[in-house]
Amino acid sequence: MKVSKFGGSSVASAEQLVKVGAIINDDSKRKFIVVSAPGKRFKGDEKITDLLIQLGESYISNQPFDNVLDKILTRFSGIINELNISNSVLDDINQTIQSILSKQITDERKMDALKSVGEDSSAKILSQYLKSLNLNASYLNPKDAGIIVSNEPGRAQILPQSFEKLYALRERNEILVIPGFFGYTEDEQLVTFSRGGSDITGSIVAAGVKADLYENFTDVDSVYSVNPQIVQDPIEITSLTYREMRELSYAGFSVFHDEALIPAFKENIPVCIKNTNNPTSLGTMIVASKKHDKKCVVGIASAAGFCSLYVSKYLMNREVGFGRKLLQILEDEDISFEHAPSGIDDMSVIIRESQLTAEKENSILKRVKEELNADMVTFHRNLAMIMIVGEGIMSTIGIAQKATTAITEADVNIEMINQGSSEVSIMFGIRAEGINRAIQSLYTAFFE
Incomplete structure (x- = not known):
């Protein structure tokens, strides 16, 4: 049936x-x-x-x-x-x-x-x-x-x-x-x-x-x-x-x-x-499942229309609850997030630009600065996300290196990488204007 x-x-x-x-x-x-x-x-x-x-x-x-x-x-x-x-x-x-x-x-x-x-x-x-x-x-x-x-x-x-x-x-x-x-x-x-x-x-x-x-x-x-x-x-x-x-x-x-x-x-x-x-x-x-092969990568997907909320604060990593408080501010504004890569003193939250009005942007900037005592809070717009996708991508040696080389050869700067959050994909954040060049170069590297 x-x-x-x-x-x-x-x-x-x-x-x-x-x-x-x-x-x-x-x-x-x-x-x-x-x-x-x-x-x-x-x-x-x-x-x-x-x-x-x-x-x-x-x-x-x-x-x-x-x-x-x-x-x-x-x-x-x-x-x-x-x-x-x-x-x-x-x-x-x-x-x-x-x-x-x-x-x-x-x-x-x-x-x-x-x-x-x-x-x-x-x-x-x-x-x-x-x-x-x-x-x-x-x-x-x-x-x-x-x-x-x-x-x-x-x-x-x-x-x-x-x-x-x-x-x-x-x-x-x-x-x-x-x-x-x-x-x-x-x-x-x-x-x-x-x-x-x-x-x-x-x-x-x-x-x-x-x-x-x-x-x-x-x-x-x-x-x-x-x-x-x-x-x-x-x-x-x-x-x-x-x-x-x-x-x-x-x-x-x-x-x-x-x-x-x-x-x-x-x-x-x-x-x-x-x-x-x-x-x-x-x-x-x-x-549901299939056998892994050496090529591993099955597809390259991309989407524009993202922005990044960048927050920097000295010794952020020692402050218990900092990430929760930051995400709570976004929740209060009815905004969902896509990715949240972080370091010891800074954190970026990737969201879709379509969710962000001028009023919400100003409110978020003000609240993060005042409530979290952040040293720096900025929004970076016009970002695009590229996904390299395939079962076994985490256990296959050289995938990330091949991808970063291809993006570099396309004269595109990588703004962020997120590999650990998924077993079947690697995410790259770039400026939206370079998306076509990056995709074409990645396709050549993995499929031609």
């Missing part, structure tokens, strides 16, 4: 949904289907989720929103008409949006509800299309599926009792089409996962029904060893472990949401990444 998840590019248009229908029809083991919201059809196009966010922001700020609503409904109308299914689906979508806008709920919950419309509508459209192909298919709302989540709008976490409810779905005979990205709290409030959370839903469903395989259909034949926008025609990765994929996802690989594999990983369910446009391709298998 398979759980198959189709991403935004796979459901972006009627043409793509016809391919999805053929893939589902081709294999009777594909019993559970999870879908994203329609993504971009072409470069410069708009994702439905982005349009729904625009709609919500306009409504909440009392700005005109009819134009955005028309765009959303026109997009869905085009898909529905081309698939030749009933216009009652479009009426349902419109009524859902109008109901959300008129509901007396907080702005935060209104935004969550609006963002969920993309996935919900995809599921309704696909289930109707599958029925038109004479397949026994049904739309299944996450509430009815049993996807119960924590009450954290925009960043929900799955609750343990969900899995027993999901397992009961095995008894149903039809193909079940489930919208990704959102669930319901114990008191039946709609809450979304973080952006890209349809991958999380797919993994949760696979874990819940104890699937034999979780397929994640996207628009690439496999996972590449490096971003193909930086290196031309990079080699494909045929097999990865969960830990390797998690590190690659966190560090900028866009194939998977970085939290997506956790439920599948816990249930030891293999995952296969496949291409909707080329479904016969083998894809990339993600498994």
Whole structure:
């Protein structure tokens, strides 16, 4: 039994949904289907989720929103008409949006509800299309599926009792089409996962029904060893472990949401990444473990948009609780941290720049200076992180030396290194402007 998840590019248009229908029809083991919201059809196009966010922001700020609503409904109308299914689906979508806008709920919950419309509508459209192909298919709302989540709008976490409810779905005979990205709290409030959370839903469903395989259909034949926008025609990765994929996802690989594999990983369910446009391709298998080889490194990932909070204080290492107090200040400002390399007199905390407003930056600088009596407190912006990833990386001699040499040869200065915190990766912090040069040099060193 398979759980198959189709991403935004796979459901972006009627043409793509016809391919999805053929893939589902081709294999009777594909019993559970999870879908994203329609993504971009072409470069410069708009994702439905982005349009729904625009709609919500306009409504909440009392700005005109009819134009955005028309765009959303026109997009869905085009898909529905081309698939030749009933216009009652479009009426349902419109009524859902109008109901959300008129509901007396907080702005935060209104935004969550609006963002969920993309996935919900995809599921309704696909289930109707599958029925038109004479397949026994049904739309299944996450509430009815049993996807119960924590009450954290925009960043929900799955609750343990969900899995027993999901397992009961095995008894149903039809193909079940489930919208990704959102669930319901114990008191039946709609809450979304973080952006890209349809991958999380797919993994949760696979874990819940104890699937034999979780397929994640996207628009690439496999996972590449490096971003193909930086290196031309990079080699494909045929097999990865969960830990390797998690590190690659966190560090900028866009194939998977970085939290997506956790439920599948816990249930030891293999995952296969496949291409909707080329479904016969083998894809990339993600498994619990594999044999180490001498090459060790399977991928190089990168992500920009980081900054570093640098704190210096003489004899910091002797001050009990200094790190805790520093991180508490960040917690008070609702900021999470990524890495925290330190020395005897100084400490750096790496955070994502998107979390840091000017007000928060000033507040943090002031509090660290006053409350911790720091000698120096500064923020360094425009940082990028590069991850060298592979099982056995810690026990393979010469990996760090080869990486540092490659980065140096690219005329890029290494701002920080973090190797001890992971058994499958080495992290390098550099200035963002050098990221392409560094990646190209590293690829040459490890793969050519």
